[in-house]
Amino acid sequence: MSVLVINSGSSSIKYQLVDPDTGEAVATGLVERIGEENGLIRHTYGDRVREIEGPVADHGVGLETAIGLFEEIGPSLTDGAIRAVGHRVVQGGKYFDGPALIDDAVQAKIEELCPLAPLHNPAHLKGIVVARRLLPDVPHVVVFDTAFFQSLPDEAAVYALDRDIAERYEVRRYGAHGTSHHYVSGRVADILGRDDLRQIVLHLGNGASVSAVESGRAVETSMGLTPLEGLVMGTRTGDIDPAVVFHLARVGGMSIDELDTLFNRGSGLKGLTGENDMRLVRSMAAAGDERARTALDVYAHRIVKYIGAYAATMGGLDAITFTAGVGENDADLRADVIGRLEPFGVKINQELNAARSKEPRILSTADSRVAVLVVPTNEELAIARQAMSLV
Ligand code: ADP
Secondary structure, eight states: OEEEEEEEOSSOEEEEEEOTTTOOEEEEEEEESTTSTTOEEEEEETTEEEEEESOOOSHHHHHHHHHHHHHHHSOOOTTTTEEEEEEEESOOTTTOSSOEEOOHHHHHHHHHTGGGSTTTHHHHHHHHHHHHHHSTTSOEEEEETTGGGGGOOHHHHOOSSOHHHHHHTTOSOOOSOHHHHHHHHHHHHHHHTOSSOEEEEEEESSSEEEEEEETTEEEEESOOSSTTSSSOOSSOOOSOOTHHHHHHHHTTOOOHHHHHHHHHHSOHHHHHHSOOOHHHHHHHHHTTOHHHHHHHHHHHHHHHHHHHHHHHHHTSOSEEEEEHHHHHHOHHHHHHHHHHTGGGTOOBOHHHHHSOOSSOEEOBOTTOSSEEEEOOOOHHHHHHHHHHHHO
């Protein structure tokens, strides 16, 4: 009995058929460049891979083709093979602190929340609408990126903005990547065999965020109203003085849409170096590129600044965990960050840090004052398990 997990983006759909018990990804697939001439659909089942190149008109056509590939390549989705469809949605606003069974009212709420996540929710909604139409006989469950952070105390969630305006426009810290922070912090508690931990989780992928988790409850996170705030990301600024917006509008003559694109798609590592992939930035730095070196310093410095802040707000720290593409794979980044924390007695074993592995692992030395771990995230599995909890 499996769960079909769907992550629908503005021009892509990623899907995985997950066994929620074993955690196995039974089949995976990708629909890319929807609406463009050079679309691509790739479906993988065991060692069978099928690729279809050519225009994919819209999300409906993409998902319909993918469902057809389940029948052609396997495994078949008919005859009750799937127990639920789990949908990832970035923004659940103040309405959802856990997964929800999708009905017309929940779907309408997700639509209502589009202004709070204009780059994400409309794309998720397209996936939900076509998946409900194509797979009408299974329950559909939505898992929100913001849900884990509904527990933030006011002191962390409230911006020091005029109260009436903040309330009218629902401006507050919602966070994002919550499914990953929830899953990873839970794994850390299992691995260390303790629930009463003060943890910092660093989710460093293309998007990047950090959270503070106390005894399983999120108390701080770096993403804010939208996923733009916080750490330096592949293409996003992260924290920046909001007055840069006024300055670039007044003096640079830039429109709000141009600034949105600049901050979300043309900044971060890409803005600093021309590349958003950390591997490329590292090889540029190794070849002596000064801009790439500065970018790596800005990236690590920002992380360390957050670790210090969160350790202080929690009144102590038991574990720091790295996850996602950069966090799981970039040993140099981990060594750089932890090296900067050495004055606080945080130490890792360099050999363990350099070893490549797909397994969760502890990197810290026995005498380190804080445990340091790598825990591969698995948002699809977390979504599948949350979906199962409702059906
Ligand atoms: P997304 O946020 O898109 O889900 P991932 O979590 O898959 O992203 O992370 C993707 C990023 O991980 C890539 O952009 C790349 O910079 C980084 N990455 C992957 N492997 C490595 C590696 N070996 N060293 C450094 N960075 C890596």
